[in-house]
Amino acid sequence: QYGLQRVDVQTGRAGRRIAEESGLPSSIVLSLAPQRGGVWVGTSRGLSFVSDSGGGAQGGLVEATVLENTAVRSLVRRRDTLWIATDAGVAVLTPNETRPRRLRASESSARLGTAIGALAIADSVLAVGSMRGELHLIHTGDGRELPPPVQDVGRGGAVVAIAMDALSLWVAGVNGVTVIDRAMGTGRFLAAGTELPGEVTGVALARDYAWVATRDGVVRYRRMGDGSIR
Numbered sequence: 001q002y003g004l005q006r007v008d009v010q011t012g013r014a015g016r017r018i019a020e021e022s023g024l025p026s027s028i029v030l031s032l033a034p035q036r037g038g039v040w041v042g043t044s045r046g047l048s049f050v051s052d053s054g055g056g057a058q059g060g061l062v063e064a065t066v067l068e069n070t071a072v073r074s075l076v077r078r079r080d081t082l083w084i085a086t087d088a089g090v091a092v093l094t095p096n097e098t099r100p101r102r103l104r105a106s107e108s109s110a111r112l113g114t115a116i117g118a119l120a121i122a123d124s125v126l127a128v129g130s131m132r133g134e135l136h137l138i139h140t141g142d143g144r145e146l147p148p149p150v151q152d153v154g155r156g157g158a159v160v161a162i163a164m165d166a167l168s169l170w171v172a173g174v175n176g177v178t179v180i181d182r183a184m185g186t187g188r189f190l191a192a193g194t195e196l197p198g199e200v201t202g203v204a205l206a207r208d209y210a211w212v213a214t215r216d217g218v219v220r221y222r223r224m225g226d227g228s229i230r
Contacts, residue, residue, distance in 0.1 A: 003024060004019070004024065022060075023062030024041060024062055025045040025047075025065050029042070035049075035080075042075050046069065067084070070088060074117065083121065089102060089112050090103040112130075114131065115131040117159040120169075126140050131159065132158070133156060133173055134154070136148070151187040153173065153178040155178070156174070163205045164205075168181060168223075169187075170205065178190075181228065200214050208222065
């Protein structure tokens with residue numbers, strides 16, 4: 001409910017707050033995707049591009065707003081293409097387009113036309129997690145839906161975050177995290193309240209570690225050479 005805060009990375013000094021009164025469609029910011037010259041900002045009521053024009057701490061001009069009155073919960077980029085998680089499915093914005101269009105798979109699958117909670121991308125695969133607790137895999141080259149992994153992610157509940165690399169796929173739901181081996185399609189479930197201290201809010205992957213954020217603290221897992229955890 002506080003908008004976007006621009007920070008100078010050289011000094012750590014916070015600049016002006018960019019919010020609804022500055023041109024954002026909403027002060028409730030749900031997602032960010034940096035891009036050359038600025039940042040895409042997903043809000044509870046639309047998607048805007050905020051440029052770095054102006055320089056210094058006072059920069060930050062809201063230049064474009066699309067997907068008005070639509071919640072944008074997650075954003076990922078691959079090269080110059082932006083993938084957008086909305087309450088009406090997945091949208092994509094390419095460099096040659098001025099407005100996002102629905103993903104081809106979203107048009108052909110009713111399941112992909114529902115509210116999307118999180119996205120992640122690795123190599124040529126886009127992972128899509130829905131608020132219904134479903135996982136979909138999309139080929140970024142042609143937009144077709146790929147076969148799902150063997151491991152079901154439904155136990156986790158509504159998907160709030162996804163992290164993926166060449167080895168594994170971590171799907172974070174409010175009830176826990178499903179860790180999937182990408183080569184085998186199988187995995188394990190880390191339940192909130194037992195393996196994890198509380199309701200899950202996010203997940204991040206590094207080469208040697210996986211970090212899971214919860215409302216009651218952060219857990220770090222050591223990753224093996226194949227991406228698995230012990």
